[in-house]
Amino acid sequence: MNDDRPSVIGRLQASFRNSPRGFIFFCLLPTLVLMLVFTYYPFFRGIVMAFQNYQLFDLTNVHYIGLDNFKNMFEDAKFKFAAVNSVYWVFISLIAQFTIGLSVALLLNKRFRGRGFFQGFVFYPWALSGFLIGLIWKWMFNSQIGVINDLLLRSGIIHERIGFLSDPNWAMASVIIANVWYGIAFFAIMLLAALQSVPSELYEAGSMDGANGARKLLNITLPYIMPTVITTTLLRAIWIFNDPSIIYGLTNGGPAGSTHILSSLMLDKIMYSGDYGAASAIGILMIGILLLYTIFYLTVTRAAKLGDF
């Protein structure tokens, strides 16, 4: 045995002592490998596929076709429709989720009996999968045997059943309603946490200066939680834009493509046409849109300044 030679671990320790950078890298390695394999490799592979004829049912014929996937995409009436739908989907969902979520958070911020119980109730939808929510709402919206039509009929609000998911004029509104229900919980959780961090001295000072409730909300609460508001709305907008699960479970983009958004259309290209090239082209366009959106949003709200309260 060579006792004077240091062990492997000993040598590693020695080299890390000399170079802390090496140690940091060593610790980051597992994460980096996972990111490379599951995020960046598929990402670059997707970019390559967007320029290929890559159809699942004919894998013997994969070849480069230049910008054809993008050209076809922009000429596709379904794509244009889905792009417009995406705008409604994101903005209406976001505004409704935020407004209701903030109201719920403000209510839950007050002390009252059974607050914990109500909190659990409000946060519950966030624990469900979007696909499941789609399925639940699909049965609720069913025009023949759905509970919503039944309640509306019994209470005399309507006299004829509404085809919430079959009437193209209603279908988009219906999927947005389901999505709003899903997302309220997220804002309620995040904003409630922020509200609880507002120091009570600020409100006391406000009271001394004679500020009423609305004044306090506008001049104390909102500015204080603004960084959270910006972060959450920005992230949520991206999630809403990306998440096809509710639409997939609820209408699958139907009837006649009237509820497709870009991400559900992308999924549709993969699941039903097996056309990975066309799907990747949509994916790349979505990344582009999101990058522009983020830059725009951060510039407009001047996040850097608002961060220092």
Next chain:
Amino acid sequence: MAAKKEKKMLLGAVAGVLLVGVLAGCGDNGNGGSNEGSGKKVTLRMIESLTSPARTAVLQEMIAKFETANPNIKVDLISPPFDQADNKIKTILGAKEELDVLEVRDSTISEFSNNGYLESLNDYVKSWPDYATVVDVAKSVASLNDNVYFVTNGMYQRQMFYRKDWFQEKGIQPPTNYEEMVAAAIKLTDPSKNRYGFSFRGGAGANGVPDAMIQNYNFDNIDHDDSNFLKDGKSMYSTPEAKQALDLYVKLYKEGSPKDSINWGYQEQVQAFTSGVTGILLQDPDAIPSLMEKMDVNTIGTAPMPKGPSGKSFTATGGAGWGIAKNSKHKDEAFKLIAFLSSPEQNTYFATKTALIPIHTSASKDPFFQTDMYKTLLDMASKPDEFVNLKANTKYPGIGQWGQVAMESGQSLLLGKATEEDTLKKWDQFWADQKANLK
């Protein structure tokens, strides 16, 4: 400072999200190795496509019997959820992952064999004695260009289920042709009672009814070897008869079916019938168990599929079955398993449990298939001149896409966003393209 970090984090988040969809496309997996060599225990990897929890349990039970009889063979059964099963199979095959036995369907046989994924079973079935009692339809569903690619495990064929009590109430007879069916559906429809004539299916699988109607309206000119086309090579969607059929189809939806049904797939369609919303259902025998479970059996009548103006009807028999993957390393063992599962005894058991039509001639004598629910199917089979069997058109690789194309353009038609002429033109174009691209 904090805000700057936040900004960076957000930009990172943007780059990171969104890629899940693209991720699915990346599969250059290496082959997992498994022990080879004679005498050693062989593990067969098997995947099913038409999955349901009840069916998987039956299959596992049969596999357990096989494993007891063949202690040297172990079977790993993969049962993906039904909606994703075929895509999962395609992905496994495309990535050349190890797979021995797979469930091939009439709708996937062409795509799989086209891509070179399937082993031809011609030599295997030659030395399999039970193949002699397999009915011709089951053989033809499983073959393409003189090659047998799977051994059918069950067949389905549609028939008409109707509400006996509703028909009696209105004093009408069960319809025998499409025109009578639409008229009956309209008569039964009464939205104020939430009662509709027809269990319409405008969502996934929507192409079934219009395809059958257009075929029957072109009865004498259909090319029996190429069933979406006429004898002169044009598609069946290009004729004035197709327009007549489509007229009737649109009428069926607008006047005899719930508006909501434009989105319905199999589940909603059957559920509407069992919950007393609709009075006529065209379905395969696999719907029978849920009808029997949820309804008063005395209210259910069965009748043969409606006929076209010629007084005859095409019946399309569909089916799925067990095939062997081309790159399987245990083909002999794989066929041993298939032969076991497909024996008259096992197959008849499987068919009664899954409510499908068994493949062996001997099985129709089984008392299970003598009940009212199955009698109509056997009656139809006994009148081959009136109910002419038409081989499902499976040779085009694009057939998997047809359902999607027909569903979307069909919904536009039913919503009044597209005309019948434009819709037929689109369908004609789809099939003309398929024919032109056929290698």
